[in-house]
Amino acid sequence: xxxxxxxxxxxxxxxxxxxxVEAELWPLELTVxxxxxxxxxxxxxxxxxxxxAGFSMLxxxxxxGGADLPMLDLVAIEEEAGKATNGLGFIVVDRGPRELLEAAxxxxxxxxxxxxVRGETREAWAVTEPGAGSDVAGIAATARxxxxxxxxxxxxxxxxxxxxxxxxxxxxxxxxxxxxxxVDKGTPGLEVVREPRFMHDPYTSKHQELRLxxxxxxxxxxxxxxxxxxxxxxxSLERIMIAARCCGAAERLIDLSRGWALERQAFGHAIAxxxxxxxxxxxxxxxxxxxxxxxxxxxxxxxxxxxAKIVHGKVAMAKLYASEMANRVADRAVQIFGGxxxxxxxxxxxxxxxxxxxxxxxxxxxxxxxxIARGLLKRGAAAYLDGAVGAxxxxx
Numbered sequence: 001x002x003x004x005x006x007x008x009x010x011x012x013x014x015x016x017x018x019x020x021v022e023a024e025l026w027p028l029e030l031t032v033x034x035x036x037x038x039x040x041x042x043x044x045x046x047x048x049x050x051x052x053a054g055f056s057m058l059x060x061x062x063x064x065g066g067a068d069l070p071m072l073d074l075v076a077i078e079e080e081a082g083k084a085t086n087g088l089g090f091i092v093v094d095r096g097p098r099e100l101l102e103a104a105x106x107x108x109x110x111x112x113x114x115x116x117v118r119g120e121t122r123e124a125w126a127v128t129e130p131g132a133g134s135d136v137a138g139i140a141a142t143a144r145x146x147x148x149x150x151x152x153x154x155x156x157x158x159x160x161x162x163x164x165x166x167x168x169x170x171x172x173x174x175x176x177x178x179x180x181x182x183v184d185k186g187t188p189g190l191e192v193v194r195e196p197r198f199m200h201d202p203y204t205s206k207h208q209e210l211r212l213x214x215x216x217x218x219x220x221x222x223x224x225x226x227x228x229x230x231x232x233x234x235x236s237l238e239r240i241m242i243a244a245r246c247c248g249a250a251e252r253l254i255d256l257s258r259g260w261a262l263e264r265q266a267f268g269h270a271i272a273x274x275x276x277x278x279x280x281x282x283x284x285x286x287x288x289x290x291x292x293x294x295x296x297x298x299x300x301x302x303x304x305x306x307x308a309k310i311v312h313g314k315v316a317m318a319k320l321y322a323s324e325m326a327n328r329v330a331d332r333a334v335q336i337f338g339g340x341x342x343x344x345x346x347x348x349x350x351x352x353x354x355x356x357x358x359x360x361x362x363x364x365x366x367x368x369x370x371x372i373a374r375g376l377l378k379r380g381a382a383a384y385l386d387g388a389v390g391a392x393x394x395x396x
Contacts, residue, residue, distance in 0.1 A: 002386075003293060004300040010073030017055060017080040017092045024049060025084040025091065032086060032202045033345040043204060047091050056094040057117050064109070064117050066096060071302040075244040075295055082248025085350040087204035089245065097123050099234045100169060103180070103225035112167055112182050124165035126156035126183075126210055127231050133158075134367040136171070136178075136231055141212065143174040143181060143222075150174065150222060152181060152189070152215040158361070162208030163195060169223075170212070171231050178228035182221045189215030200354040236312055238362040239319040240302070243295040246326035246358055249351055250288045253326075253333040256347060257281060260337055271336070280332040288329065291322040310383050313375035317384070320368035323358035330355050 006014070024046050032038055050056065059074055060066025069077075074095075081089030096117050104113060115121040132138035141154025152172055159168065168190075170181045183190055191213070195206040223230070258281060261272035271277045298314040333348040334341035341348045359365045375384065 002300055003296045004072045004303065006073050006076040007069075010069060010076055013054070013058070013073075014077045014080060016053065017077055018083070020050065020053060020055070020092055021080055021084050021089065025088040028088055029085050029347070029350070030345070035202070035344065037202050038086060038088075038204060043088075043091075046088075047094075050091045050094065051119050055092045056119060057096045058093070059098050060096040060101070060117055061098070064096075064101065064114065066098075066117065070299075071240070072296065072299040075240060075299040078241050078244035079248035079251070079292075082245030082250075083252040085347055085354055086202055087200070087354075089248070090204060093241075095241075097169070099230055099237065100180070100223065103223050103230050105220075105224060107220065108182065108223065115166075121166040122161060122164045124159050124162040124168050124208075125231070125234060126159045126162070126168040126170045127234075128156065128158045130155055130157055134363045136228055136235070139171055139173060139178060139228075141170065141172040143172040143179060145175070146216060149216050149218045150181065152183065152212040152217065154212050155193075156210040156212070157207075159208040159210055160361075161205040162192070162210070163206040168210070171228070174222070178231070180223040180227055180230055181217055182223065183212075183215065183217055187215055187217065189213050198357070200350075200357060235362050236315050239368075240295065240298055240315045242358050242362060243291065243298070243315075243318040243322035246322040246355065247288060247292045247295060249355060250284065250291070250322075250326045250329040253329050253348060253351055254281065254284050254288065257284070257333045257336045260340075264338075277336060280336060284329045284332055287325040291318070291325045294318045294321055307383075309375065310379070313372055313384055316363070316368040316371040316375075319363065320365055320372070323355070324365060326351075326355045327359065 028038070028042060028046060031042065057066040058069045058077065060068065062068045078093050081093040083089065097113060101109060101113050112123070116123055127136065127139070129140055131140060141152065141156065143150045143152050152170060154172060156170065162168065166185055168183045168185070170183050171178060172181060189212060191211045193209040193211050195208050198207060261277050261281065262270055264271045295318040298311065298318040301311045301314050330348065330351045334352050337346060337348050340346055343349055
């Protein structure tokens with residue numbers, strides 16, 4: 001199984017991001033241990049610091065002012081985002097909508113994407129619906145022609161970051177084809193139904209529910225080069241980033257558990273002396289190492305330009321294993337901390353709640369297993385294990 005090496009530039013950014021998380025984000029975590037809301041003023045101030053430090057738009061092309069880092073580098077840096085709770089880690093991995101950039105017209109790039117790159121606005125993907133989550137093919141929202149524009153109708157759920165966005169990227173069925181539309185916040189016919197609370201709240205962004213009722217947008221808002229395929233590419237990207245963040249979260253949890261095990265005394269010994277605690281730590285570290293290798297393997301295949309369907313399967317394996325691994329590590333961490341692990345002031349408690357969603361959003365564990373199984377049955381195991389498609393393991 002081949003794994004590439006991250007660049008020196010990425011190593012430097014990763015190291016700075018790690019210091020930033022510890023110095024700027026961990027203190028913010030402590031401001032909401034009582035279950036209150038994050039102070040938006042404090043979050044915005046830290047977000048501005050992160051942007052000034054060069055942590056934004058690392059995925060975007062040079063041509064629009066980004067760093068154009070390869071996937072392997074992005075994944076390595078994304079791990080650091082996983083080392084902060086309350087969604088605060090996204091502050092140091094503020095990625096731009098590259099999938100949209102590749103499909104948009106020059107006019108759309110200038111009007112919607114460049115303000116995002118400059119940090120003036122934000123976007124939110126509106127894909128999931130009450131009856132269509134992991135199954136993008138089941139999207140029911142419609143767009144029908146109305147003179148020189150389109151009328152959009154439908155509901156969108158779990159629109160992450162919708163509260164911060166100035167426009168939504170809406171997936172709808174237009175004349176039999178899944179199509180993306182750019183819908184500005186405040187457009188007549190677009191209604192924010194509610195912002196429900198979730199188990200991982202307080203969080204840096206809300207997950208809105210939207211309703212589109214004869215929401216009219218001009219032809220200029222229709223993205224010509226993307227639709228269901230664009231949404232699926234975005235899903236795939238988010239899945240590998242979830243895997244990376246889960247690895248980062250697990251690493252922090254293991255370090256916290258180790259520190260507590262060495263400090264906590266019971267029956268005349270540090271609990272680290274007891275085999276039960278040692279085995280939990282050993283299992284956690286071993287599973288983290290395996291998850292990280294899977295994630296880096298998928299990122300390497302992505303950068304190398306391997307067959308997209310095989311990369312899709314490798315990303316599914318990384319997302320599946322890393323998300324389930326992180327949940328097991330969080331459970332062990334709470335157990336090692338004992339009663340203290342159940343207190344909201346302890347990161348282990350917050351991770352125990354927050355990591356649960358990683359087995360659901362951007363494709364459930366069951367969907368990932370289906371993707372992996374279908375690929376295995378069609379192509380055999382070697383295609384997903386080899387460094388290069390069709391070459392034996394270890395072949396240069």
